[in-house]
Amino acid sequence: MADEMALETRIAARAKVSVDDVQTVFESQGIPLGVPPARPRPLRIHRLRVAGERTGALEPGEFDTTFRFGEGLTALVASNLRGKSSVLELVTWCLRGTPREKSGAIHWLREVDLDATVAGQAMAFRLNLESEEITSAIALSGPDQQTLQTRRSPDPTHGVLPLFRAASSESYAQQVQALMMQWLDLHPLVSAKEGAAAVSHGWPAYYGALYMPGARSPSLLGDVAMSGLPGRLLQVFLDLPAAAVLTKVKTHAALMSTARQRRQTTAKAAQAERSEQRRQTEDDLAAALARLEQLTQGAGGSDQESLADLAAATVQFATVVADSQQAWDELMRMHREARAQRQRDEKLLNDVRESAIARRLFHGLEPTTCPRCDQSFAAERRQLELQEHSCAVCARSVQGDNEAPEDVLAEAEDRVKASSQAERLSREALGQAERELDRLSRDLRTAQDRLRRADAAARVPEYAQVREEVLRLEGALSVLPELPPSSDDPAEELAIKVLRAGAKTLEDDHAKEADRLFADLNTEISDLGRKFGFAGLESVRIDRAAHLRVMSDGGHERSFSDQVPGERLRLRIAVIVALLRVGAAHQVSTHPGLLLIDSPKAEEIQDVDIHLLLEELNAVAEANQLQVLVTTADFDLAHDVLPSDSIIEAAEGKPLW
Template sequence: MAEEVALENRIAARAKVTVDDVRAVFESQGIPLGAPPARPRPLRIHRLRVAGVRTGALEPGPFNTTFRFGDGLTALVASNLRGKSSVLELVTWCLRGTPREKSGAIHWLCEVDLDATVAGQPMAFRLDLDNEEITSAVAFAGPDLAVLETLRAPDPAQGVLPLFRAASSESYAEQVQALMMKWMDLHPLVSAKQGTSAVAHGWPAYFGALYLPAARSPALLGDVLMSGLPGRLLQVFLDLPAAGVLTKVKTQAELMATARKRRQSAAKTAQEERTAQRQQTEEDLAAARARLEQLSAGSAGSDQESLADLAATTMRLATSWADSQQAWDDLMRVHRQAKGQRQRDEKLLNDVRESAIARQLFHGLDPTTCPRCDQDIAAERRQLEIDAHSCAVCARPVEGDDEDSEDVLAEAEERLQASTQAEQAARDALEQAETELNRLSGELNAAQEKLRRADAAARVPEYAKARDEVLRLEGALSVLPELPDSPDDPAEDLAIKVLRAGAKTLEDDHAKEADKLFADLNEEIADLGRKFGFAGLESVSIDRAAHLDVTSDGEHVRSFTDQVPGERLRLRIAVIVALLRVGAAHQVSTHPGLLLIDSPKAEEIQDVDIHLLLHELNAVAEANQLQVLVTTADFGLAHDVLPPDRITEAAEGRPLW
């Protein structure tokens, strides 16, 4: 808790805000303030079983094959296209949720079973397949691997409990990825996509650091370069302080700052466009007014009333008449409503005088349509309400005593009296409005007649055109008000300030912790690279972004991507083993310690080098709690390097499963 409070105080001091502000911002963004050290996350596979029916010319028929894997280095040996890579893909499917790529042989499979230990917990993954798709799957955990091996379904009696079930490939992928993130104590690697949205990379991104990509891949760690994932994987596997939190803080700060910048830019652009529109409209209006004034002056000597005065009078009367017409329409609507209410009150009074059921329902709702479907309530149902005492809405019987009949009659009479008075008042107001409307109509007709006579003059059409243009431009200007500046959002500004300060503070923590780790990491990578056969390797330098510079052959410095494929493979393996060594030395949770390598000899490595690489990798794996699964078509290579119990092989030309 002390570290968490210290982090809050440091962020607050850097952002020059209060600690409460820091807590509120991080809470509103759903980001924890710091994170505890990660739990150990070792991952081991123990048994893979595949069953199905092989078709084709090579050994057709049913098969049921089991592979067992121990610690250290295990080699899968078979001729090319005989199922070696498929084993890696099936392990990947069970643990990653989806295979990296499906081989043609997978369509033979009906069942796939994998037993593994995930962060110390024995787990079983059972897949039923049809036509290369999962039809049902279950993952369960138990007390030990010996019990799990005998089961394809949970058995609570033996302490074997389900973790999840799936009925499709998509469901299995989603659930196994969530399971592995939880048990391996990993968090999504969040990044901003073009500054507009956040993208979260989950377990498949982490698994890329377990199943090495082809040597020609430019990524040092993992199999994806985008969003700086190699560097983020490196930071997680070194357990740098709150590595997952830092990515979230940086991403959210970037998204919020980008959104604010775009909003301000859009507001500024809109202001500039509106200013230009108003300026052009004002210039056009000034020219139109000057033209209208010129035309008005040309007819000033006429004995007739000026066109401008006639037009103004006509416009004023037209506006007054329109207002009066609107007032009359409104009063007519009020009168109709008052009349309708008076008629309903008359009917209601008659009903309560004649019907006990009407008196009972007097104070209830009286809908004209069904409150659910808006259908009109039929007259037959209303008549049944009176005749048969059944509600016109729900048709249920209306029961009760008619004990207040006199009070109901009195209230109904009062309602009728009030509505009659309201109707009369509405009628009086309507008649008064009609009188005023008639008066204005007469004056407007007279003014329009005067204007029509004046328009007969030769210059009237031109004057009318100029007048219309002035009116049009005045109207256009009225709907183009000046736009205000984009309003500041204090909460947004505070959040961006706090998040940026948080990112810088966490970056400082990372840099301080990295100084302790990266010197050891560089030394380990260089030492392992030389052991793995990287001739001439002098030193390496790796940074938190997983950029690796290699010094070799007389202080010649080249980047990782400048290395030949064979050297890239050696360096990738060296980085992962170095992570395990440094993690153990500094007591931090690091790489899960499982490594899948497909056909390393194919990566432009000489025979003598591949012997050296595998020999050293075997020794390093046993010494550093690393489980490595390698495939090769070189039968002699495997037997030269490994004892028989570390080799799973098929006779030359025969399938591995």
């Protein structure tokens, strides 16, 4: 609590507000005032079981295969296209919520079980599959791995309890991602680009730092290079003070500031436009009054009084007619909408009579634009919905309906009846308004005729015209008041001031802690890079944005993205191991310590280099509490580097599972 109060006090002093103001702003934005040091977040996998029925020419039939993983480096060895990468994807599906990409072999699977330890808690993930989709799944917690490994359902008598259940792939993904964020003490990474809506990145973004991306990816850490995510991952894994909180504070401040600026710009433009409208109207009114004064002075006294009365009456009639015309216009609009609705309902009735797909989609939503980007759906997609049975929104195939078509037809017919009734009522109201408008128009014409006959003088028509213009301009001025200056919302002003001060204060805390950690991190990355076979590496310099500058070959400096694929792989692994080492030395919670690497030899690494990389990675993994799964099709390589109990292999040409 003392640390939180110290942060509040520093932010209040910087913003020149009270501590209560700081607390109120942070609470209103849903942002915690500082976060205690993260809990340790180790993640280990122990057992993967896959069961199903293989089809095709290669060893068809039932299978039930179990893989066990120990600490350190484990190699998955098999010929190409024999299930090595699938193991990594199945582990990813269980832990991440979705596989990074589905292999063709997944359709063979009926059951997938994964046993893991998440931040010290024994957990089991049990997936039941059909046609490459989850039909049911459950996550279990238990007292230990031995108790969990034989169970696929809760067993309260032995302490095996459910953490969540899911009935679909989407539900499983959502729930496992929330579970991992909670147990690994992680917070969403929020970002906003150029004042756009905030985007929140969760567990899948963090998981990108566990499953190495392809060597040609430009991202040093994780598999998403945009929105500054590599830098945010680095800050979280180094446990820099409230890294996720800083991101939220900066994002909220940017969004609020942009919204205020846009509002102010819009208000200023509206003020300028209104002022110009009033100036022009006032000039026109002054000219009309001057002309009216001239006409009044030139007319006879008693005649002029009668003329003025008739002119006023005519203007009054004109106002009533204008109001009636406006009412008729509104009723005409409503009638058109009712007629269009009736036409749509009749078309829908015809569709559900002729198409099972239309009946299936009858109760669905009818969006006209994409709910994400607001772009309108092309007419072709609506046509394809009926012709090729593909949803106009997601383009997936839609099967026929299961409910009785009579119910759908009856409801569609009821809609037609209701919209037809609404159209009839609107037509009747429109007719009545039209008759009233005709009556008032006749009255106006009568008044105008009387006005024209009131005085034979040539000035009468002009007088009436000018008088009408004066009244019109006076009315226009009355509905064009000066717009008040754009006033700032005091609460918004306070929030922006406090959030900006909070961002600067947290940035200062980050910079202080970064100075302490990054020198050690640079040294560790350089040492590890050389051990992993980057022979010409002299030194590296990494910053809080995860930008890595590499000095090699006699002081030549290049960025990480300028390195060849093999060197990128070495540097990525070096960064993960360095995070673990620096974290251990400074007693901060860092990377979960699980690393998945698919076919490192394919990343333009020579045979001698890959031997050196795996030998050093094996030694580093054992020394730094790092669990690594690596795949390879090189049987000799695995046996040259690792003991047999660290190798999971299939006979050459045979499937791994």
